[in-house]
Amino acid sequence: MGKLEPKRLIGLILILAASAFLIAATWLAPAVNRSQCVGCGDCAAICPTGSITIVRGKAVIDDASCIRCDNCVRACPYNAINGKDRKY
Numbered sequence: 477m478g479k480l481e482p483k484r485l486i487g488l489i490l491i492l493a494a495s496a497f498l499i500a501a502t503w504l505a506p507a508v509n510r511s512q513c514v515g516c517g518d519c520a521a522i523c524p525t526g527s528i529t530i531v532r533g534k535a536v537i538d539d540a541s542c543i544r545c546d547n548c549v550r551a552c553p554y555n556a557i558n559g560k561d562r563k564y
Contacts, residue, residue, distance in 0.1 A: 504544075505527075505537055505539040505542040505544055505559075506542070506544070506546060506548055506549050506557050506558060506559035507537070507557070507559075508534065508535045508536065508537060508556060508557055508558075509555075509556045509557070509558060510556075512554050512555060512556035513533075513535050513552075513554065513556040513557075514533075514554055514556070515533035515534050515535065516553070516554070517530050517535075518551045518552060518553060519535050519547075519548035519551050519552050519557060520548075521551075522547045522548060522551040523547060523548055524543070524545065524547065525541050525542065525543055526541070527541040527542040527543075528548055535548075535556070535557070537557075544559075544560075546560055
């Protein structure tokens with residue numbers, strides 16, 4: 477296998493970085509099923525970025541600051557949060 481020229485290597489790295497960014501940007505944040513949420517706050521307590529607040533007795537997730545770790549999905553004792561680890 478031959479050497480990669482520096483310009484080609486940089487181009488390949490940029491393509492991989494852009495692909496990873498697009499995948500992360502399209503990965504949806506968890507969603508709250510408001511009819512199941514009782515506003516207990518377990519999800520907000522475990523959120524590492526503070527992206528979840530309780531508003532009028534229901535959890536609200538800020539999509540912009542959510543890092544999609546799904547800790548809230550696993551923490552919810554009422555199965556009220558839908559994410560990659562759990563579907564409604």
